[in-house]
Amino acid sequence: MDAIKQPSRSPFRIVIPSWRDPRVMMSVALTLWTVLGQTTFYFNRDLFQLGLAVGVACLLDMVLAGVVMRQLILPLSAYQTALSIGLLLESYDWRLFVIAPAWGVLSKYLIRNSKQHFFNPSNFALVMALLLTHGRATIAPGSQWGADYRVSVVIAVIGMVMMIRVNRVGLVFSWVGGYVFMSILRMAGGQGGAVFTLGPMTGAEFALFTFSMLPDPKASPPTARGRLWWGFSIAVLDGVMRYYEMRYSMFYSLFIHTAILPIMRWVAEKAGLQEADPWKLVTLSIFGKRPVSSNS
Amino acid sequence: MTTALAAGYVWLMPRAEQSRVVEVSFVEQAGDAGCLNVHSMVQLSDRFENVMPWLSSIGAAAAAGDSDGDGAADLYVTNSGRGESNRLFRNRGDGTFEDVTERAGVGCGNPEGASMHAIWGDIDNDGDLDLYVIKWAEPNTLFENRGDGTFQDISSRAGVDSWGYGNAATFLDYNRDGLLDILVGNYFADVVTHEKTGKLVRNNLWKPATTRVMHETFTHADNGGRNVFYRNLGDGRFEEVAQEIGLTFTGWTLSVGSGDLNNDGWPDLYLANDFGPDEFYLNTGATESPPRFRIVVNPKGHPGIGNDWWKGMNVDMGDVNNDGYLDIYVTNILERRYKTDEGNMLWLSGADTLSPGGRGFRNISQQVGTHDGGWGWGGKFADFNNDGLLDIYTVNGFVTGDADHNYWYAIQEMVTQTKNQTADAADWPVMGDRDLSGYERGRLFMQVESQEENSSTPAFVEMAELAGIADLYNGRGIAVADYNLDGWLDMYVANQGAPSCYYVNRTGKSDLRTKSSGRAYMSLDLVGRPDQPVIVGSRQLASTKDAVGARATIVTSAGQQMREVQGGMGFSSQSEHAIHFGFGENEILHSIRVRWPSGRVQDYDAEDAKEMLNSRVRIVEGSSEISKP
Numbered sequence: 001m002d003a004i005k006q007p008s009r010s011p012f013r014i015v016i017p018s019w020r021d022p023r024v025m026m027s028v029a030l031t032l033w034t035v036l037g038q039t040t041f042y043f044n045r046d047l048f049q050l051g052l053a054v055g056v057a058c059l060l061d062m063v064l065a066g067v068v069m070r071q072l073i074l075p076l077s078a079y080q081t082a083l084s085i086g087l088l089l090e091s092y093d094w095r096l097f098v099i100a101p102a103w104g105v106l107s108k109y110l111i112r113n114s115k116q117h118f119f120n121p122s123n124f125a126l127v128m129a130l131l132l133t134h135g136r137a138t139i140a141p142g143s144q145w146g147a148d149y150r151v152s153v154v155i156a157v158i159g160m161v162m163m164i165r166v167n168r169v170g171l172v173f174s175w176v177g178g179y180v181f182m183s184i185l186r187m188a189g190g191q192g193g194a195v196f197t198l199g200p201m202t203g204a205e206f207a208l209f210t211f212s213m214l215p216d217p218k219a220s221p222p223t224a225r226g227r228l229w230w231g232f233s234i235a236v237l238d239g240v241m242r243y244y245e246m247r248y249s250m251f252y253s254l255f256i257h258t259a260i261l262p263i264m265r266w267v268a269e270k271a272g273l274q275e276a277d278p279w280k281l282v283t284l285s286i287f288g289k290r291p292v293s294s295n296s
Numbered sequence: 297m298t299t300a301l302a303a304g305y306v307w308l309m310p311r312a313e314q315s316r317v318v319e320v321s322f323v324e325q326a327g328d329a330g331c332l333n334v335h336s337m338v339q340l341s342d343r344f345e346n347v348m349p350w351l352s353s354i355g356a357a358a359a360a361g362d363s364d365g366d367g368a369a370d371l372y373v374t375n376s377g378r379g380e381s382n383r384l385f386r387n388r389g390d391g392t393f394e395d396v397t398e399r400a401g402v403g404c405g406n407p408e409g410a411s412m413h414a415i416w417g418d419i420d421n422d423g424d425l426d427l428y429v430i431k432w433a434e435p436n437t438l439f440e441n442r443g444d445g446t447f448q449d450i451s452s453r454a455g456v457d458s459w460g461y462g463n464a465a466t467f468l469d470y471n472r473d474g475l476l477d478i479l480v481g482n483y484f485a486d487v488v489t490h491e492k493t494g495k496l497v498r499n500n501l502w503k504p505a506t507t508r509v510m511h512e513t514f515t516h517a518d519n520g521g522r523n524v525f526y527r528n529l530g531d532g533r534f535e536e537v538a539q540e541i542g543l544t545f546t547g548w549t550l551s552v553g554s555g556d557l558n559n560d561g562w563p564d565l566y567l568a569n570d571f572g573p574d575e576f577y578l579n580t581g582a583t584e585s586p587p588r589f590r591i592v593v594n595p596k597g598h599p600g601i602g603n604d605w606w607k608g609m610n611v612d613m614g615d616v617n618n619d620g621y622l623d624i625y626v627t628n629i630l631e632r633r634y635k636t637d638e639g640n641m642l643w644l645s646g647a648d649t650l651s652p653g654g655r656g657f658r659n660i661s662q663q664v665g666t667h668d669g670g671w672g673w674g675g676k677f678a679d680f681n682n683d684g685l686l687d688i689y690t691v692n693g694f695v696t697g698d699a700d701h702n703y704w705y706a707i708q709e710m711v712t713q714t715k716n717q718t719a720d721a722a723d724w725p726v727m728g729d730r731d732l733s734g735y736e737r738g739r740l741f742m743q744v745e746s747q748e749e750n751s752s753t754p755a756f757v758e759m760a761e762l763a764g765i766a767d768l769y770n771g772r773g774i775a776v777a778d779y780n781l782d783g784w785l786d787m788y789v790a791n792q793g794a795p796s797c798y799y800v801n802r803t804g805k806s807d808l809r810t811k812s813s814g815r816a817y818m819s820l821d822l823v824g825r826p827d828q829p830v831i832v833g834s835r836q837l838a839s840t841k842d843a844v845g846a847r848a849t850i851v852t853s854a855g856q857q858m859r860e861v862q863g864g865m866g867f868s869s870q871s872e873h874a875i876h877f878g879f880g881e882n883e884i885l886h887s888i889r890v891r892w893p894s895g896r897v898q899d900y901d902a903e904d905a906k907e908m909l910n911s912r913v914r915i916v917e918g919s920s921e922i923s924k925p
Contacts, residue, residue, distance in 0.1 A: 044515075044603050091637055092662040099304035110297040132305045135632035149714045195713070195723035196706070202714040245705035247634070 159211025174231030182239025336377030361416025391780025409433030467863030474838025481549030482521025568608030614677030627672030639667030682878025691771025696734030773869030
């Protein structure tokens with residue numbers, strides 16, 4: 001994998017998302033969710049840990065963007081990564097909320113193929129935290145995010161609007177359809193009843209995964225057909241792992257799939273199938289040139 | 297990237313094992329001492345067969361109390377199986393016991409439901425301890441001690457025969473009128489909606505009207521049992537006043553505790569709830585008459601003392617850092633193999649301008665090493681090595697089954713679901729012979745001198761295995777007392793569906809030649825005088841005979857120690873009423889102050905204190921006489 005290579009003498013630019021950038025809405029939604037959770041619902045999230053995660057992720061993203069890409073950025077992606085980690089990860093150990101967001105942001109810069117990263121930073125951070133932190137990290141039980149179907153419904157509605165904007169509706173449906181299919185197989189295999197196998201779909205953990213992590217345009221296939229198979233395949237692997245009682249399987253399944261994403265991208269590139277960058281950015285040169293709007 | 301991952305891995309690597317060792321030693325003697333009880337488990341309707349090991353996982357309880365007034369703590373132990381009798385073990389005075397259940401008439405026998413818990417208290421202030429047995433699906437039973445070794449069931453006459461699913465209870469005198477009141481914590485709801493008729497009916501787990509009896513969420517379930525509070529009217533009767541005094545939450549209560557947490561002289565409450573936030577109530581007696589309980593909300597506006605993990609199993613109170621304020625130990629669940637890093641909580645009292653009364657609590661358990669208690673149940677503060685510092689013993693283990701085939705995955709999948717989907721027991725996967733945190737060893741957290749100068753934060757080392765605590769049973773209740781009257785606190789542990797353990801403290805035995813051998817102790821048996829009330833303003837305040845809520849503070853050359861008489865605290869257990877102090881080898885006693893619930897204060901100087909050293913002393917309210925029974 002290639003780290004980013006940027007000509008050292010390229011102009012320094014300010015890059016900020018435009019209002020049409022789907023990450024803006026996602027960030028607003030995640031912020032609202034966090035604030036509501038802390039004030040209205042029984043989110044048991046530690047504000048210090050959340051703040052630490054946000055601070056570390058945003059600062060690191062800005063520093064790396066400045067040093068490596070010679071850009072001054074508004075770190076929306078890092079902000080989302082940090083909030084996802086802050087909401088999903090659970091640990092007494094504050095160091096985890098330094099390490100995990102740092103791993104997530106670093107993965108964007110250090111694990112890349114050609115021009116872009118392929119791991120979802122939140123997913124990468126969570127999986128690494130689960131595997132490498134000596135049992136200190138866990139995913140917070142979904143029920144502590146309100147344990148209320150209305151929370152899931154709101155997430156689903158906002159999520160679907162965003163899926164339309166980033167062209168990932170098909171991916172979501174293939175994942176959910178695949179999950180249902182595998183649940184039926186698990187039921188047939190005697191693992192449990194409908195509530196046990198299908199019930200997790202109603203929880204906030206599933207919703208956050210489905211609408212925030214899975215459809216990351218930078219960490220999913222570039223073609224519509226590819227995304228359909230991708231979502232279904234993630235569900236199949238998740239179902240198999242669930243059958244063998246492996247907890248947090250959807251995070252692992254996505255991780256494994258994104259690890260082979262470069263191959264899919266290579267195939268798509270060979271076939272001439274490219275996807276436009278979904279991020280809507282405004283780029284300003286700080287050396288007196290006129291502002292330029294672009295999708296960089 | 298590899299470097300970053302490696303750096304994080306190394307940074308979070310657990311520190312090397314502790315090097316500090318504390319001299320403490322126990323030997324298990326339940327069989328030899330004649331107090332062995334093999335707990336029989338409850339067996340509910342077949343409709344709960346898929347989760348039967350779970351639902352039948354509680355009921356082993358033990359209560360220590362000097363029921364015959366001979367100065368040595370006797371033991372009342374529950375059995376939960378149908379037709380099985382509870383047992384009363386009379387202490388012969390040397391830490392050996394005889395089974396006197398039949399003669400005493402306190403067997404109960406579980407004809408319809410199951411015994412779950414029991415507490416001792418002198419409800420009629422006649423000088424002997426009465427017994428209250430808490431049950432599932434049977435009226436709770438209050439036995440009046442006749443004083444001749446026999447007991448009489450007065451539950452119905454006294455009006456304390458509530459029917460429900462009690463797992464917790466404590467005696468306290470919440471209005472300081474010199475009469476013991478009773479708080480009962482219930483687990484399952486007492487009524488449910490009939491699955492066919494839709495009507496509200498009694499929730500009988502032996503003849504179920506529905507299988508929708510489980511908790512509605514894992515985090516803020518309020519479909520549990522209605523807690524009951526009995527105010528003692530003083531004429532042999534009680535009235536139920538829970539709603540009236542502010543106890544309205546219907547959580548899944550597993551343990552209740554009472555103590556003066558803000559030092560205003562009035563007993564406060566802490567309720568440890570499963571599947572929801574714990575409840576912390578402050579008694580309004582200092583500003584309101586008659587007193588009520590006002591629930592404390594954390595800065596987020598939620599009930600509770602701080603961020604908890606919604607699996608409260610046990611509450612005990614003790615001044616763990618000797619600052620004159622009670623701290624709280626709540627057990628919870630920790631199982632790192634299945635990534636449940638939650639753990640027991642040690643709430644340290646401290647100044648906090650944001651909290652009511654200027655006192656708040658912060659959980660220091662992870663910091664001081666007392667949070668890894670496994671799947672925790674009972675947990676008790678006690679000074680096991682007489683060094684003047686409170687230690688903690690906590691038991692654990694949920695369901696013992698096939699160690700290679702566990703139920704963790706099923707639990708964790710159900711945890712992810714939204715409200716109400718966990719409520720129907722029929723939806724839960726079959727548990728069969730699966731294990732769920734079985735084979736765990738209890739944890740003995742011995743407090744050691746903090747290595748930081750002037751630190752008010754305690755430090756602990758875990759010593760269970762080295763201390764000789766080796767059993768892997770699923771422990772539930774721990775009754776701490778100096779059963780053999782040798783000046784060292786012993787423990788009786790009721791194990792679920794397994795033989796009980798009687799751990800006799802051998803720390804101070806001369807043959808061990810330990811440093812601890814030279815330590816001193818003092819055991820105070822406080823006796824209140826309800827007939828000698830104190831007029832405070834427009835109020836008349838009095839202590840109960842068994843002095844529940846009284847506290848003694850001893851000032852020594854090493855600092856101070858404070859202990860409060862408890863009316864039954866800790867999951868499924870009660871330690872003896874007598875309060876115990878330990879002192880280092882060269883510690884010089886300066887003074888003793890006893891603060892009675894009546895408001896009366898008794899002071900003893902260094903000479904008096906010296907006289908009380910290394911003995912069990914009876915102090916009677918309002919009397920300068922010190923007797924050694």
